Amino acid sequence: MADFEPLRKDAEVILAKYPRKQAAMLPVLCLVQERFGFISDEAEQWTANLLGVSVAHVHEVVTFYTLFHRKPVGKFHVQACSNVSCWLRGSEQCVKQLSERLGISPGQTTADGQFTLSTVECLCACEQAPMCQVNDAYVGPITPELIEQLVTHPEQVAAISTPFRGAPGLVEPVLSKRFSLKDSHLIQTYVRDDGYQMARKAVTELSPAQIIEEVTKSNLRGLGGAGFLTGKKWSFIPRPATAQRAGASGADPSSTDVAGRGIIPPKPHYLVVNADEGEPGTIKDRYILERDPHRLLEGMIIAAHATGCRQAYVYIRGEYAQPTNILQQAVADAYQYGFLGKRIFNSDADFDVTIHRGAGAYICGEETALLESLEGKKGFPRLKPPFPAISGLFGCPTVINNVETLACVPTILQKGGDWFAKLGYGKSGGTRLFSVSGHVNQPGLYEASQGVTLRELIFDYAGGIPEGRHLKAVVPGGLSAKILRADEIDVRMDFDSLLAAGTMAGSAGIIAMDETVCMVRALLYAAKFFAHESCGQCSPCREGTGWIYKIIQRIAGGQGRPHDLDILLAAATNMEGRTICVFADAAAWPVQSYVTKFRDEFSAHLSRPGADPPRCSSCRAESSTPALAHAGSHG
């Protein structure tokens, strides 16, 4: 039996960061896996004892998240992204070649224990499509030369980074202005560029109400995808009767009121940063984390001051190893500079930041699933109400904001809410980082006003469709958004315009598909994603996503039946709006929009008695369909 005791010291350092032991579940399991390469039954038992949690619940967590392995993986774990953006740019070929060269199928490990090959869902590096994650490094676009290097000299394979594409329509970008600077991620350059001035001003000069008023004026909306007004969200956090910041006098548990009753100390407030970027087609938060992490930290300090939080947790997706390292360094430096920790900016205020890594589950981007995960459980979305503002992390009032949202905040304070609002369009203030991937000449990240049109983004910013082909369809706001046909792209990208166009702005992940794309196959990849990522809590979504995937798999394999399309639409519609969170809706929208808008194409894939086998000029009804690498069957 393996000896876990040497890990205890490190584990206790982790435990000290959380008010409840169970919250250390993911980091402790990561620690165990780093040491042993996988998580055995004994490791689960040890973790259970350490955290005071039943071993069955540890096993639940280990089997829920894809990054935990129940058996050893190869020295080099090659995880080939097989979501839509990578597929559009040749991931099938890439996986095939990797398979042939390594002599193993996805899910297998070479006999010498050198390589494990996996296919995974979106790694949110769609500008590098087709891409792989080799151990921690993001590598792509994959070329035959890269595959050769990977197979022969895997230790030489290093992370590849794509340049930021720019903000051609903006006089002064908000989020990306430092992205292309040398050493933009370092605190020295950030401070040099007047960084942390707004945080200092907020903490030392502004009241929470003043900040919330400015942010409300700015029309800043939740840029993770929900589009909820940030100022409003912050205003939901209960204010203590005494407006003083905790730490001065408000939290003294021994004080009594006039009637002599003990005052219950107010519950702590938490700021949680949603850095669990996972919506397929979206790459934006990674750019902020890697290229301007101090802007995020500054936004967090301001948000914390506005909402009375003294502790923040940044929940960052587990695959984001490099962004995590950069953010870790940024946090350490900010502590060094006195921007974080006790009495920040020489004020009365304390503010601590803890980075918490996810472990591979798209659903944890849903804010209450994220909280569950942060508390050391499976990422099951919570029943609402109560909403996090009243009872969130550890049952305390909690503000949850996306990385990009918070990164806007320093500029809002600097330039004013009105300036920011005007930069945007309608009730969507400011700019956004648009991720453009798929069939465009220059895939990548662009910053533009909320009022930019989809056509501008695809044709002016991203350079149009390669090789003179025509655009066929576009996903405008991450894979969940309903698809638009090529004739529907003259739409502004703000939240309300896209809603009016029958789709959504979502995470601003744009996936362009040209005329060669088979829509059945495109939907197959979308359905595979939702079947893989459904948390399994609510019966309609758990059963519906898998059912839908199987039907499309059959159609794509040339085995479609006459009633399939009606069943598909029924299954999608029947799960929509019937579950705890909107994941089921998000899984239903692609089905509904692809099948409805491209019905003829789907019909052409169905077999009819006595007729020739179905034909599709794009996919030729390929019989091979991608397999679902389920968490349960995963290494």
Next chain:
Amino acid sequence: MAEPVKTVTLTVDGKSVTVPPGTTVLQACEQADSPVPFYCYHPGLSIAGNCRICLVEIEKAPKLQIACYTQAAEGMVVRTASDNVLQGRQDVLEFLLVNHPLDCPVCDQAGECWLQDYYMAYGLYNQKFDEQKVKKSAKAVSIGPTVMLDMERCILCSRCVRFCDEITKTGELGIFNRGDHSELGIHPGKPLDNPYAGNVVDVCPVGALTDKDFRFKCRVWYLGSTSSVCPGCSKGCNIEIHDNRERGQRPHIAQGRRIMRLKPRYNPDVNQWWMCDEGRYGYKFIDENRLTQVQLRDGSGYRAGSWDEALGLLTQTLRRLKDAQQLDRAGVVLSTHLTNEDLYVAKRVFGGFGIRSLAVQPARQGSQDDFLRRADKSPNTRGAQAMGLSFDVKAVLERAARKELSLLWVFGGDLVELAGEAQAKTIADSVDLLVFQGSNVNRTCQLAHMILPSAVYAEKDGTFTNEAGRVQRIRQAVQPLGEAKPEWRVLLDVADRTGFLWEFRDAQGVFGSLASHEAAFKGLSYDVLGDQGAMLPQKGSDPSGKGSDPNR
């Protein structure tokens, strides 16, 4: 200063219903006689809201809401049977059955399966699913000493998981993996082995968790059900006795065993929805090692006797002692397993004779916890105490050993256990007539001169008084085996033969007399006891006893 009681009034299917604040729509619907179906909801567990079958329409809500989690609000208008709701229910049911094996013919839950029931009530659709089902990792696996798991039948409602997390706080169960590969299971190192594990079978609405003790013994539609009280300890958990009422037609079922299983019966003041495994599986004595015949010592062996013969002999003995003014030479050992009715009649009859060497054998002590299990492993210690009976059995037995008794009448208890083997033998040799009246064979049977077969609790009507003083009814589920009879009935026959005449002829009558003669039971009757029992009255209190049970 009392707060005014606030209430919430809402409309359910056109009917106005007023409920306390905090009531869920599901509860309000039940109150309005518009029950909604549910799987994951259980009134004794936290709300999971995952099965989604309890969808209802609430005016002004944009979509269907789950009734189990939504709080009733003033002026809310709820519809439980609109087309929209019925469609939603049917859709959810269809999803639940997508990966379900539909193996009803070989499923032990058939007949009491909520999938079957709701399919008949709300399903009846043409199945659209025509794909390969997800293959779960194992079928019919043992997950502990008492429970089997068929994970492919599981609808992942998480009731059992919540039971182990919230009620026993043992956490053995989990739902592993995710999406449609989710599976219920245990960690290999920790089986489902806690004193209340059997309850997970009760909370499972489908055939995923089945009871090793019961599975494949009897189809549930052959079961009769009788309300009773567990005799396994002084807690007095309310139970249902499920017997095979098709024994006559189907003697092959479970080798003719009559009692198939016990199930907990809801009583908010005693056991809520639960019972312990010790009680649940402690019913075997009903059909095993039973005494079914009157037996009389014949040399070194026994011969079958008749009640007439035995009672004649007993009457004769008592008369002789009475005539000789030697009733102090008779001793009686009663038991805390006897009902209040048995104890009362014994007290009256033996007291009427003037027998003073009468004591109740104290209960066997066993393991206990702070939930349901009590150390006192008998159901009626409190009843015997309430009647003021002596527990000084030692004194009675010592008199017997000193040859001061010529008749010793033992009810149910075991002299060997009480006094040790040698002393028991001495006692048997020291008395002229050792009577053992009991339901099951024990070591005293080999010493007794006369064996009288008793009915067990499942074969008679009566009451037990639990540790908290709650008097609760047991009811006859099956006929006494062979010649067995309730103890009180036998004692009445003895009394009849010796010239006493009693005003009661059935258990209810006995209890009526008990209530009027025993101050502790004043004001109680079977009607007052009802299905949930009533507290022994304290001076000036309401005998219905609501709110006075410390175990609430």
